[in-house]
Amino acid sequence: MKALLVEDDRKTAMYLRKGLSESGFAVDVAERGDDGLDFALKGRYDIVVLDIMLPERDGWSVLEELRRSGNQIPVLILTARDAVEDRVKGLELGADDYLVKPFAFSELLARMRTILRRGTKVQPAMLRLADLEIDFVQHRAVRSGKKLDLTPKEFALLSLLVRRRGEVLTRTVIADQVWGLNFDSHTNVLDVHMRRLRSKVDEPFERKLIQTVRGVGYVVEGPAESE
Secondary structure (H helix, E strand, C coil), X not given: CEEEEEXXXXXXXXXXXXXXXXXXXXXXEECCHHHHHXXXXXXXXXXXEECCCCCCCCHHHHHHHHHHXXXXXXXXXXXXXXXXXXXXXXXXXXXXXXXXXXXXXXHHHHHHHHHHXXXXXXXXXXXXXXXXXXXXXXXXXXXXXEECCCCHHHHHHHHXXXXXXXXXXXXXXXXXXXXXXXXXXXCCHHHHHHHHHHHHHCCCCCCCCEEEECCCEEEECXXXXXX
């Protein structure tokens, strides 16, 4: 899943980026309202976490312009403004939820996941592919009854490949969905993570699930069952 965080307080932004990344999100951060609107309109995000008091263009304006353009990306407002009229305004402008600072990260994450479950394209809580099971709620992967010890990024990589099984994903698509705008294309970070993932998911087992398409990217083949 890919999230856009529009937040001008760098300490808060760093805290949220770290927590969301560890929870399986690729996170892009915009510190100004104009940048946030531009990212949201041009990028492919699953959800936006939006502050109200922003430089240049405030969060109200960002949300209003998003909805005016016909963009229905889910938006969770995260702000210190706790007046009832502010909450009402946010919801009337088209926000999906409104959370007041200070907040508990666990509540923010739960609210984000609730919003995402409401989406028109409901994501399954679990997928099975051959002898591999992925539990997206528990962030747990098991193959042939053996729990796989995956890092958050490895789990995100595996989840992306299995959700889009049968589709050859290029390095650019994978980097965008797992690392977001912060990915440095001149490094071998993706290759290192993919090697580590395959060493855990494929090497100990006879059947290899992750296939390399030389010069293009990676693909996982085969039908999957969902719950």
